[in-house]
Amino acid sequence: MFAPLPTASMSVSQLLSESDSFVVPAYQRPYSWTIEEAGQLFEDIATAAGVDEADELEPDYFLGAILLLDPNSGATPASRPSGSANELEIVDGLQRLVTLTILACALRDLDPDPQSEIATRLDGLVRVPGMPVSDSSRIALPVEEWGIALDLVIAPGGCLRSVPAEQQLDSRQQAVINVRDRFMQDLKALSIEQRRALATYVYERCHMVVVKTNDIDRAHRIFMVLNDRGRPLQKKDILKAEILRSTEPAHRGEALAVWRDVEMRLGDELENFLSHLRAVHGYHRMQIIAGIRRIVREAGSARSFIHDIFKPLADAYAITLQAPGHKADIPLELRRALVRLQRLNGNEWVPAVLRILSLNLSDELTRQYLEELERAALLMRIVCLGSSKRQTRFAKIARDLSTPRPPAPVGLYEPSREELRAIAFNMRDLHSRNVQACKGLLMRINDELQPDAIDADPSDYTVEHVLPQRPKPSSLWRKWHPDTEERMRLTSSLGNLVLVSHKNNGLARNDEFLRKKEIYCEPGDAVPSLAVTAAYLDSDEWLPEHIRAREAALIALVNKIWRLELEVEAVDEAVA
Template identity: 30%
Template sequence: MDIKGEQRPIQKVFCDDFVLRVPHYQRPYAWKLENAQELLSDLLAFMGGGSTKVDELPPYFLGSIVLVKDDAWPEAEVIDGQQRLTTLTILLAALRASTGAAFGSDLTKYLYQPGSLVEGTPDQYRLRLRDRDAEFFREFVQAVDGPAKLKALTREIPDAQQRIRENALLFLRELDALPVERRQRLASYLVRRCYLVVVSTPDADSAYRIFSVLNDRGLDLSHADILKADIVGKIDGEALQKAYATKWEEVEEEIGRDAFKDLFGHLRMIHRRAKLEGTVLAEFRKYVVDKAPEPRKLVDDVIVAGAWAYDQIRRCSWDGQSDDATQAKIEELLEWLNRLDNEDWVPPAIRVMQLSADATKVLRHLEALERLAAFLLIKRSNVNERIHRYANVLEAIENGTAIDAGGPLLLSTDEEKQLVDALDGEVYLEQKVRVYVLLRLDRALGDKGAKYDVDTITVEHVLPQNPRDKSEWLTNFPRPEDRAWTHRIGNLLLLPRRKNSEASNWDFGEKKKRYFTSKKGVSTFALTSQVLKESAWTPDVVARRQTEAIDTLKKVWSLK
């Protein structure tokens, strides 16, 4: 492996030695205002405010960049470091625009090498961005009049270009607030005393390996960015590379960068069917990339197809063919799944959504998946138990046996009994369980289209947890066995607001009138409306309500 690494000041990076090009498959420019502000503040702090000669100032290290480059030619493909190189170019352009005509013109050579009329050569830009952003970058940053045009720009532009614009305007504002002499000193400090470690190799595979090692150790790229370089970079032909880089970016933009990053963890589970033991990056490479027939099929059949399914899951939407009733049921089940306190169910859900165009088949699998996920939630199964079960489910989905008799997506007779027993117990004591179960019950009792804002919903006791001495509550619930109903479903209801600890001990009539209803004397929850119809609250009432609630939940989850 022919690798060259050397420390270079910025003036020896943005120079004739390099023609830096960002390839199609790299992620868009993503530095936020706070990142740009931090860089500028750090540079000013390291430079200090004294009169020390620039060449005697402490150096500032900007990290490393990784290039594919042959020593015989200046052309260099940027594998890692394009975010820093782009930001440094923006800062150089802002300094050129704010340090005076004579001084500023001397900075142009770090942005582009002017062409020659005599030699018939065009301007040669030191850094060329991805095709999507290259022309914008030349016109509004690298060109001499670019920053002025950028200030006047009002049209809508893509996110990456908007980040470029925001950071350029930030630099211009911050520099304008400094004395001209300090701006000029900063420009000199930047090009002479700020350093990058330039790692280059003529072999693309070697560059990708270096890139991966550096980023596995904590630099700011996600595994999705690294895998993009791995996968798209290995597609034969520049035109196909460009097309698949565009496809990758469009999918990432459509579902969102964070969700796209999470997708790779879910796809890893689909293929690995075991708990993560290393990193998502390492295991995705081993169990997905290395087993794919070729990179284009990996992008099309695994990543894009997975993103399509994952996006529907997150949006609680079914985009396939179906009648309205089936679509509504699928989307309701996705809504319930998204209310769970974990995402271990997502990989099976992705495979279910990819099963076929048969919406009825998808619905049957989702009904079983939501019931299983609810069982694991209510039983408080730990992460290892959940992953083991879902691994079996994934294998059965691939074999077409997930909902066959005895299939792992179905509950066994014993598991159904465990679920019913748990529902008949002190549900209130598990916060995440109680909200899910009571919302599920409320939907079954009331408006099937009801929407819930879980952040503001609370679960309240009718019989309070700590009734006061000589209260109506102790009259109606005198024995400990009577008060054993306290944390069970029959004694619970939902409120659309935070609890009032003082109100919780009011007598039943006062609670109904002042606490359990809105100003109009009604409740938004079917479960709570039932309580309002009771004239008194006694152990017999709670026992009846408990039986009714359990029977309803049995129907919800098709339990025997």
């Protein structure tokens, strides 16, 4: 008879207090989560914890399965070798455990009282009490991987310290520091009470299914099954079965034909569509299946849901998806607006677009609404709102559009006074604050200068600094810009940024100005040059006055496009 696997659903607190040390075996890949992955986990947990909407707190948040190898399985503490630690090897789940450790450290170090119960409890999750910092981390990453991060993350107060200027980090250590900095940025935007509530939620309500074995071969087989085997039943399959079963028998064939038609047109996007459909009706914080079930009930019958809600919104989603490829049979100006939205990373704007396209408005009014949504989406990114906050803002817009008397297009979104200040501040160094927003802004400016380039693919281009960030000491750049502080300020200016192909970006690097201009417009590159790159670069020199003049011209275009009143002086003062 086989030995059953010990499994349990454990909270983060229970799991991390289960062992003195979690050992990382040599076959594990290094920590490699990006700030995008860590940021998404943070936003998901914060949403579940009801950080922004306390009344929408989820009872728990599931973090998946963790597979551990326990060489002492079955041994009691008394039967272990004298002096041996209670150690567990991490077979699967290392990336999540390290990320949760970094989050716990950031929450601990931002607590105003280092001796508070919450700070002490968080410290106990990540460190073994009484041990020196170098040996105290419960997750025993190789020293070359933790490295200086032990002092800058694990040690109490470490997350508040900056990386020494002379310290060189390898990619593994940099990944840890990048995630730490992302968490610190997100957490600083919360109040003390919100951070403490989030900390409590993390260690009490975030949980995992923990699987243990004491056989490495068995652990490997389990790992393969957990990661590679089987095809999970998707939400769309569950909902299809439920909704068709609930349809009156006389109309079931008709409903099935509609569903199959939508399946064929949307393909793999059907799952995403159902998520957006839920959000159109104001249930973006509910689980998808629960949200769709409620919408079906509110529709009165499954048949009404299929014909009055599901099909019209699916038609709108198909148009949205087809806009970039000239496949959608819609006027050019509507296609332009949809293409500009599709360029943006994130899709929080989709539910509002679906609502607009399903309202059967005139083409002109539809265009106005879509352009206002595009304005809102990009300005929120320049403000540097996270995806969760953007989702909340767009959910309100979708609700407003669903009322009997929806607001006029110009009333959909207006940045607050604080957001206008943030726009002015971030515009001064947008590339370092939000690379994707910076590229999106330059692409939108290019649309104004070069309307026929609407189908230019953002992934073909990268943001290039004309005045290099690190010019050679003997270069003309140093002669033209001798003042270091002013040079750094001008380098990050909007007036100094262009869009070029990845190939040309690699060729230009720190070259002199005239050579850079040749490279930017070099024939033979498969990626066409953009007007925003050539605009206002007709001088033979690139002096401070040229950068300021180009900045003023580009900001004037931004003001025209989005009804703003930014001034170059105000943008400069926002940083001074």
